[in-house]
Amino acid sequence: MTSKLQKNFYLRDDVVGISRELLGKVLCAKTNGGLTKTIITETEAYAGEIDKASHAYGGKRTKRTEPMFGEGGIAYVYLCYGIHHLFNVVTNKAGSPHAVLIRGGKPLSGTDLMLKRRKKTVVDKSLLGGPGSLARALGITTENTGTSLIGGSIWIEDHGIVIDDDAVTAGPRVGVDYAGADAELPYRFIAKGVQ
């Protein structure tokens, strides 16, 4: 059974709960003429204005973070360190800059295309190991920021994969040391045994 996640999934105000539920879901991207699918195994929640690690902390609204302030159900893609594209799913209603960063996944379909984009020949965990690599393998770029996840070229499917609570690790986020105490929040979710 497969079904595409609908808008009401993204509109809830529990961004941490959504991050947890996205584990095991399938991220699909039809970019550059090719279709790729990946099972989401690692996510991170960014709780907008109350979260120092978020670009939108304190309700800061800029041209770059604009998509996060929009309605849930769209993509927010940001170029980080001049090299890496990071893919986020915007959640909550318009005006609440919540988002879920997709940090890792496992190839499901379109593997050849991912290998080609990463210039690799074998599938290993470095293919989708990390937010920058994952976005590159899926062909996601900043061009895709603001794209709708309902009816756009990027969407998320539910394949009926259930990740048991025992298989979920919640922990502090990485790479956000500058956020001080907020970097310690257990907003990071990893699905064990799927990777």
Added chain:
DNA sequence: CGAATGATATACT
């Protein structure tokens, strides 16, 4: 462990 690399935010003139 350290460099690469470029858009963006912020603080200036």
Added chain:
DNA sequence: GTATATCATTCGA
């Protein structure tokens, strides 16, 4: 309008 500091990272040594 122009300048500089900073970054939700990765790869290679």
